[in-house]
Amino acid sequence: MKRRNFLTLTAGAAAGAALSACGTSGPAGGGGAAKAGEASYWFLSGPPGEKPRTGAVERFNQANPNGKIKVTTFQNDVYKDKLKAAMGAGQGPSVIWGWGGGGLKTYVEAGQVEDLTDWFGQNAAVKDRLFPASFGPATVNGKIYAMPAETVQPLVLFYNKEVFQNAGLQPPQSWADIMALVPQFNAKGIAPFSLGGQSRWTNMMWLELLFDRIGGIEVFNDIYEGKPNAWNNPAALDALTKTQELVKANGFVKGFSSITADSNADQALLFKGRAAMMLHGSWSYGIIQAQGGSFIKDGKLGYMNFPPVEGGKGNPEDTYGNAGQFLSISSKASAEQKDIAKKFFASMLDDTEQQDWIGTGGVPIVKGADAKLAASPDADFLKFVYGVASGAKNFGQSWDQALSPTAAEALLSNIAKLFTEDVSPQQFADNMNAVIGK
Amino acid sequence: MTIAPPVVRTAPLSARSAAGSGSVSWMAWPALIAFTLFGLIPLVGVLVLSFSSWSGQTTDIPFSGLDSWRSVLADPQLPHALGVTFLIMALSWVVQTPLSILIGVFLAAQHRYRGVLAVLYFIPLLLSQAAISITYKALLDPNFGLGAGLGFEFLQQDWLGDSTLAVGVVVFVVSWQFIPFHSLIYQGGVRQIPASMYEAAQIDGAGRVRQFFSITLPQLKYTIITSSTLMVVGSLTFFDLIWVLTAGGPGDATRALAVDMYTRGFKANLMGPASVIAVILVLCGLVLALALRRLGGRDQADSQLEGA
Numbered sequence: 001m002k003r004r005n006f007l008t009l010t011a012g013a014a015a016g017a018a019l020s021a022c023g024t025s026g027p028a029g030g031g032g033a034a035k036a037g038e039a040s041y042w043f044l045s046g047p048p049g050e051k052p053r054t055g056a057v058e059r060f061n062q063a064n065p066n067g068k069i070k071v072t073t074f075q076n077d078v079y080k081d082k083l084k085a086a087m088g089a090g091q092g093p094s095v096i097w098g099w100g101g102g103g104l105k106t107y108v109e110a111g112q113v114e115d116l117t118d119w120f121g122q123n124a125a126v127k128d129r130l131f132p133a134s135f136g137p138a139t140v141n142g143k144i145y146a147m148p149a150e151t152v153q154p155l156v157l158f159y160n161k162e163v164f165q166n167a168g169l170q171p172p173q174s175w176a177d178i179m180a181l182v183p184q185f186n187a188k189g190i191a192p193f194s195l196g197g198q199s200r201w202t203n204m205m206w207l208e209l210l211f212d213r214i215g216g217i218e219v220f221n222d223i224y225e226g227k228p229n230a231w232n233n234p235a236a237l238d239a240l241t242k243t244q245e246l247v248k249a250n251g252f253v254k255g256f257s258s259i260t261a262d263s264n265a266d267q268a269l270l271f272k273g274r275a276a277m278m279l280h281g282s283w284s285y286g287i288i289q290a291q292g293g294s295f296i297k298d299g300k301l302g303y304m305n306f307p308p309v310e311g312g313k314g315n316p317e318d319t320y321g322n323a324g325q326f327l328s329i330s331s332k333a334s335a336e337q338k339d340i341a342k343k344f345f346a347s348m349l350d351d352t353e354q355q356d357w358i359g360t361g362g363v364p365i366v367k368g369a370d371a372k373l374a375a376s377p378d379a380d381f382l383k384f385v386y387g388v389a390s391g392a393k394n395f396g397q398s399w400d401q402a403l404s405p406t407a408a409e410a411l412l413s414n415i416a417k418l419f420t421e422d423v424s425p426q427q428f429a430d431n432m433n434a435v436i437g438k
Numbered sequence: 439m440t441i442a443p444p445v446v447r448t449a450p451l452s453a454r455s456a457a458g459s460g461s462v463s464w465m466a467w468p469a470l471i472a473f474t475l476f477g478l479i480p481l482v483g484v485l486v487l488s489f490s491s492w493s494g495q496t497t498d499i500p501f502s503g504l505d506s507w508r509s510v511l512a513d514p515q516l517p518h519a520l521g522v523t524f525l526i527m528a529l530s531w532v533v534q535t536p537l538s539i540l541i542g543v544f545l546a547a548q549h550r551y552r553g554v555l556a557v558l559y560f561i562p563l564l565l566s567q568a569a570i571s572i573t574y575k576a577l578l579d580p581n582f583g584l585g586a587g588l589g590f591e592f593l594q595q596d597w598l599g600d601s602t603l604a605v606g607v608v609v610f611v612v613s614w615q616f617i618p619f620h621s622l623i624y625q626g627g628v629r630q631i632p633a634s635m636y637e638a639a640q641i642d643g644a645g646r647v648r649q650f651f652s653i654t655l656p657q658l659k660y661t662i663i664t665s666s667t668l669m670v671v672g673s674l675t676f677f678d679l680i681w682v683l684t685a686g687g688p689g690d691a692t693r694a695l696a697v698d699m700y701t702r703g704f705k706a707n708l709m710g711p712a713s714v715i716a717v718i719l720v721l722c723g724l725v726l727a728l729a730l731r732r733l734g735g736r737d738q739a740d741s742q743l744e745g746a
Contacts (some may be wrong), residue, residue, distance in 0.1 A: 081704060084494055084495060084704065085494075087496075088494050088495050088496065088497065089497065090497040106493060107495070110495055112496075198598075198684070198685055198687055198688075200687075253580075253581065254580055254581070254596060254599075255579075255580025255581065255596040255597075255598070256599065257599040257687055257688040257689075258575075258579075258580060258596065258597070258598030258599035258684065258687070258688065259579070259580070259581075259599075260685075263579075265579065265582060268582070274581060404707075405493075405706055406706045406707055406708055408706075409701060409706035409707075412705075413690065416687055416689055416690070417689040420689040420691075422689040
């Protein structure tokens with residue numbers, strides 16, 4: 001009996017592991033369970049997005065009492081897991097809220113989302129009022145599978161004006177300036193750059209912009225298109241080397257690899273004057289405004305597009321980030337649900353929703369939205385973001401969202417090792433070449 | 439109220455035991471059914487999935503033979519993850535066992551103040567592992583943590599950002615949480631040792647230290663095996679703690695098997711290779727538990743009380 005007890009114990013522990021590996025137990029309901037005349041829609045809860053999203057649905061439901069949208073909200077990480085499990089079990093929502101790119105591509109390849117190309121063709125007005133760049137991540141193999149929505153979020157180089165003033169230094173105009181600023185700030189006991197490195201995609205932002213500035217958009221496009229050994233491009237190796245040079249020069253705050261972006265400690269380091277600069281998404285503005293006291297009101301927050309690299313081929317006006325959020329329609333939804341969803345898409349980003357997004361410090365992906373920005377107390381920053389987004393020749397999509405989940409995870413895991421100097425630039429390229437096109 | 443005669447209860451009790459003197463194997467059924475439903479069936483599911491290249495996102499599961507096994511076994515990540523897992527396992531055993539035995543022996547004595555201490559010691563056991571991890575992560579934050587707050591130089595380490603320190607922190611937090619549990623086991627074990635053995639030793643002139651090493655430790659042999667099995671097998675499944683503290687980082691310094699499995703399955707959408715890791719975890723657990731059983735000797739029925 002005793003032996004059996006031990007076996008049971010072991011197998012029990014193992015089964016726990018097994019269960020978590022299996023994990024097909026999604027939430028009951030979803031697309032199938034929505035009542036007739038109702039389309040289900042899942043999205044992220046919490047600020048800043050919940051209020052504008054909920055508002056858009058409420059207005060739509062009031063105008064369409066016979067074909068409503070039923071909302072379920074989730075927190076960020078919970079949402080990703082639940083959606084994955086529900087899609088795997090064929091029980092996803094009628095309207096899928098997502099990030100486009102590689103994630104969308106896996107749904108397309110599995111035949112789980114509707115092709116919206118014809119619908120956009122018939123409803124050109126819906127398409128033409130949005131930023132053209134926002135359709136990039138919605139497009140797979142030349143066909144549109146998602147409705148771009150919400151706001152544009154480019155990467156921004158934030159800096160603390162007060163820290164620069166006290167140190168008698170000027171914000172960087174080039175990569176050489178950055179490398180020259182690093183020892184000067186370190187000598188004063190101020191971290192040159194804040195970074196939430198444990199989250200890994202935070203480190204990735206550096207690579208995105210360095211790849212682009214040094215080699216232009218082709219470098220990552222080759223990777224995206226799955227060309228063999230695309231990571232061995234000399235521009236790529238140069239960018240990887242420069243990144244590691246910055247790490248070695250103590251360019252990032254001490255302990256960066258144990259800081260998570262979710263904790264907002266990276267923004268706190270900047271507004272508390274412990275770090276001079278920070279490369280981050282434009283949403284950081286809202287976080288600093290919420291948590292940084294009067295930092296923004298006192299005019300201490302500086303912001304600029306990432307500077308050029310000497311001799312680089314890229315256009316310094318290019319940027320990376322989120323060109324919007326992306327809403328797809330499940331192919332499992334009923335014809336009625338699909339119609340409701342399309343009607344809902346056409347109603348999105350009305351004036352009220354645009355104002356809601358501007359109120360959260362975001363720039364809606366609507367052409368001419370800049371006219372609405374002037375009344376906002378954050379008009380300067382919002383106009384800057386609009387300028388960056390509308391002026392960019394190339395608005396690159398975040399790599400981890402552009403690539404397939406498999407390649408993205410390999411990328412993030414290797415980026416973490418690049419920043420802890422566990423792999424050399426060449427090893428990084430070799431590891432990544434092995435998963436190209438996967 | 440207090441004078442209810444106990445005699446009343448003996449009559450129905452003996453009657454019932456007489457009636458039920460037949461087979462009691464039915465008692466195993468609830469556990470067996472639960473174990474089959476939530477243990478064996480998922481286990482078979484994982485074994486089946488390990489021969490697939492399922493992404494976790496589709497309703498049909500494509501099978502691909504041994505591809506997943508080949509890719510995992512050829513991946514340098516596997517020996518690394520095994521190394522990390524066994525390092526954390528060994529270190530946490532080495533830290534926890536001596537401390538648990540000492541605390542357990544200390545708490546076994548019947549003193550009121552020790553009872554109070556026992557209650558305090560068990561507090562970490564009541565907290566959820568995720569809450570503990572989040573708290574430690576905040577305390578050890580390199581910029582806003584305890585070290586920076588109190589201004590102590592030695593606390594201002596890059597606790598979770600340095601490969602060696604991060605493993606140490608994981609072992610420390612594991613020990614902090616589970617030493618109370620194992621102390622409880624040892625406390626029970628020590629209380630089972632007949633007092634007559636100590637009395638005999640005292641008459642022979644053995645001191646406290648000698649008594650500890652010659653009576654307490656040998657008598658605790660099976661308790662040590664039980665506790666070690668729980669530690670060793672339990673440490674295979676450390677996930678939430680590592681995930682919250684370091685997410686497997688810095689680099690992949692704390693990417694143990696369970697973390698590796700989750701990352702492959704749910705981050706990289708590679709359910710096949712993730713299932714391979716799950717099967718490897720099951721095998722490791724079985725082998726370790728069996729090996730620890732062997733350590734206990736073949737004849738479990740041997741009396742430990744010879745000469746008592």
